[in-house]
Amino acid sequence: MDYSQLQLDETLFKGIQEAGYVTCTPVQEKVLEVSLDGSDLYVQSQTGTGKTAAFLVTIMQQLLNGGKANSKNGLVLVPTRELAVQVEEEAEKLGKHTDLTMASFYGGVGYEKQIEKLQKGVDIIIGTPGRIIDLNTSKKMNLSKVGYLAIDEADRMFDMGFYPDLRKIVKHLPDSTDRQTMLFSATLNSYVKNLAWEYTKDAKEINIESQNITVDEIDQELIHVSSDDKMRLLTGILSREHPESLIIFCNTKKMCEVLSKRLELNGIKNEFIIGDLPQSKRLKIMNAFKAGKLNCLIATDVAARGIDVNDLAMVINWDLPNEAENYVHRIGRTARAGKSGKAYTFCSEQDVYSLMPIERYIEKQIPSRIAYEEDFGEDLSKDKWIKTGSWKDEEGAKKH
Template identity: 40%
Template sequence: MTTFTELGVASDITDALAGKGIVDAFPIQEQTIPLALSGQDIIGQAKTGTGKTFGFGLPLIQRLGDDPEPGVKALVVVPTRELAVQVSEDLELATSNRPTKIVSIYGGKAYEGQIEQIKAGAQIVVGTPGRLLDLAGQRLLSLKDVQEMVLDEADKMLDLGFLADIEKLFAQTPATRHTMLFSATMPGPIVALARRFMSRPVHIRASDPDEGLTQANIEHIVYRVHALDKDEVIARILQAEGRGKTVIFTRTKRAAAKLVDELNERGFNAAAVHGDLNQDQRERAMAAFKAGKKEILIATDVAARGIDVDDVTHVINHTIPDDEKTYLHRAGRTGRAGKTGIAVTFVDWDDLHKWVLINRALDFGQPEPVETYSSSPHLFAELRIPEGTKGRLKPKPKAESQAPAREPRAEGERPARSRTRRRTRGGQADGSGADAGSRSERPAAESASAERPSEPAGDAPAREGDAAPRRRRRRGGRGRSGASQSAESSQGGAEA
């Protein structure tokens, strides 16, 4: 292994990295750092997780000088917010012994804090195309003095439709800038972009030899699992021997939100990162996962590019990715930095055709996934799950089926009094003419009759001149006592 010092990196930068245990360079770093330090434009082709950030970040920092003047001198363009945060953290580590300032520019966060950092003289800007163009259009971000420009994960930006935005950003920077472009694949539009905006770039390919090593470090397991049994299978895998941090990928935001609730209810410590969460929630979830406060992260594919954690032991594909490139990006979250990992993929019956194409493209030799259930013996054996493991860490709380019984009354205790107040349209309660004593001594039958006016009190006909009852009759007419009371009340009102 070659050290960063041997590659010509300044001592203050190497000391900052050594403080975090980072001393030896990865293959992509060995090839890019010496050329980048000399000012050579570079096209780096390497899969995610191979150390590209330090491959372009260390030369970029060193070329700006020990104490660069205030103002934007370097621009790093990334496709996603999560990747912007991760790249910024790596560059802040490398510049911890220098006065160089770094600012992250991306959507979902308030403008004010980002604008203040730019005005304070930040020299390195890491951002997503949309927010960068937004601030540049408001004349709050000037790119006319940019000396170093990096385009990271260019193929992903192409997939997300950012190609036109990238061209606008390039057009706002000086033609004499030093440019580095990194991408896992090299589709035609990316090659055309490089030819247009780069000066005699050197093409470095570090993906082929390193990809073979990474594949050897990752054990790929594919199961055909019923949709209704996926949660139980996942919960049992999460109890496998040696299982550390785990990333679970879902196809949709709704599936991610549902799965995190299910796992937390089962007693696991899970967080989620998806598009329905605001940026603060996503950053808190990612930070908790990196710090080990959350051991399970459920994510959609957009967030995958920003998950740069070395100690992920398992990746679980809750739903199969659409193609082999997405599969490699998902599986690349584990087996990083030379460590081993396990990638488990669930294939629904309707998605078998997708797995056939992925298997053929990656030459896995597993054309037919094994039909698997949460009770299948091979599931326990292959993933080293202890026998008898169930998919719940804590018992499900029992719902109270009935209200607690009332304590028996003591002998001689007066029974609880239940009163029903009913207001008439006149605004007075029924029986208002009677005092409390006569109301309490009223016979039960009379009281019941008064409380249920729809039941007839007798067969006596109503007197001539009685007012018509205001309530809709249900069964029979108003009782004699009710009708006479109404009539007397009406006549009394007329005479008054």
């Protein structure tokens, strides 16, 4: 099913188009078929299937279709700060042409800016349970008008001990008959089902078959290397293997840009894509990559989520991902359509803490070794100062 068949609000549809969404993923299709009439649902769906867009499009359409006019707002609960930021970025992208406001609320940062946003008014609140409770208890956040609730990664919420917090939050929301509740989880265990029975009305169950990428088919190698030597290891691999198509994954937007510039100084043509990049530039880069005019791309997990590029010759994890599932999503891009690619993972002293959750998730040890002297290439960018954010200056210059 295409998004054009859903009769969505024009301003929302424009944002969906610009985000590059044309056809619904299986979870988006099944959710949107039943959620747009206000039905409650609980959904079993893995990370990376497009579920974020499924609940965001539902909430936005409902708000634009009279919910906002009736002073209702949406609440999205997520287990981690990283996920809160990712969901906010996706919401801003999809809601770009609407008059809806969205903001994320999580711990580990000051309250001032978050309170400032609440005072201005927020249509879609995205947050972690602890901070939502804090703001609600201090009467800075009003939850009595929440008409649409999405609980994402519910199974992880339980694993992290958030069940009592979820119950506390739900007590402050309108009754289940006066709100729409959507629950998303990688597994529908008894805890998740109990939550669904307790806080939903006539909820519909949706199961999306897990498209498990068999990581066994992928030639994986984890190399233990110090942070300072990662660049030399990268230039060594690239000069030896000359992959015809490659994505290098980094955990942060800044690292993507720094790495891109350092590779350029080493004579390796590349581009980077991050969530902040203007859509026109992003499309230009992606079209060049798909056409084979560009063979090296550097990306964050968030930016890569909207990329339909598989059958890669190589994937390199510059950092180990913070979310174990993302390891599978990253390396799985090399093993589609019966082809088998190579996946290198650089594991430094900072990355080692992320290794165990990944190996537990894929239920196997990643073949690993220590970097040898012969693995290293030359790094012409060593000791050079790298300026970041210059793409923003370029965009600004174009507008004036």
